[in-house]
Amino acid sequence: GEDVEQSLFLSVREGDSSVINCTYTDSSSTYLYWYKQEPGAGLQLLTYIFSNMDMKQDQRLTVLLNKKDKHLSLRIADTQTGDSAIYFCAEQTGANNLFFGTGTRLTVIP
Amino acid sequence: DVKVTQSSRYLVKRTGEKVFLECVQDMDHENMFWYRQDPGLGLRLIYFSYDVKMKEKGDIPEGYSVSREKKERFSLILESASTNQTSMYLCASAEAGGSTDTQYFGPGTRLTVL
Numbered sequence: 616g617e618d619v620e621q622s623l624f625l626s627v628r629e630g631d632s633s634v635i636n637c638t639y640t641d642s643s644s645t646y647l648y649w650y651k652q653e654p655g656a657g658l659q660l661l662t663y664i665f666s667n668m669d670m671k672q673d674q675r676l677t678v679l680l681n682k683k684d685k686h687l688s689l690r691i692a693d694t695q696t697g698d699s700a701i702y703f704c705a706e707q708t709g710a711n712n713l714f715f716g717t718g719t720r721l722t723v724i725p
Numbered sequence: 726d727v728k729v730t731q732s733s734r735y736l737v738k739r740t741g742e743k744v745f746l747e748c749v750q751d752m753d754h755e756n757m758f759w760y761r762q763d764p765g766l767g768l769r770l771i772y773f774s775y776d777v778k779m780k781e782k783g784d785i786p787e788g789y790s791v792s793r794e795k796k797e798r799f800s801l802i803l804e805s806a807s808t809n810q811t812s813m814y815l816c817a818s819a820e821a822g823g824s825t826d827t828q829y830f831g832p833g834t835r836l837t838v839l
Contacts, residue, residue: 658815658817
């Protein structure tokens with residue numbers, strides 16, 4: 616079955632860039648998503664990228680997709696303490712098939 | 726803005742109790758989903774529904790059932806709660822055939838089964 620993998624933890628200093636990585640196995644994915652989950656809250660959609668794109672930028676967020684290596688990354692520029700959260704990547708392979716990674720807990724050190 | 730609400734943020738139940746988790750969305754979405762979230766395992770799909778009275782099993786349906794009597798409401802039912810069902814439960818909805826079928830999530834219900 617589909618497998619979406621992420622590192623469990625990442626720590627960065629405030630003001631630095633954060634890069635959260637994700638690998639997936641299904642080459643038929645249509646969209647790839649990044650969700651953010653703050654403590655005690657549900658998942659908030661941050662951004663998504665269509666599988667035929669290789670980059671998408673949205674303010675401080677940059678998504679890079681390497682389809683050949685099945686590698687997705689989320690870069691957060693000028694990371695702030697409010698960015699501390701768990702970040703989930705998710706791969707969509709059909710209308711109702713969304714597969715999530717384990718989540719990466721980002722800790723921003725002041 | 727899409728709004729997905731869940732009936733409770735926190736719930737404590739005893740083993741063997743019947744538990745209802747309710748989810749309501751206000752965007753007339755056809756598709757609704759129930760996930761559970763456990764540390765180190767990410768989100769796992771329990772059930773989803775693509776129309777009223779329609780349901781499909783996800784990856785881990787055992788011990789759960791669902792009900793979709795109205796388009797805006799999707800209920801997750803634990804017929805006889807067990808301690809291994811202690812988890813965070815997340816509901817989501819999505820428009821069928823939309824540009825991305827993006828799923829929008831509710832705030833989650835943290836269920837503890839004693």
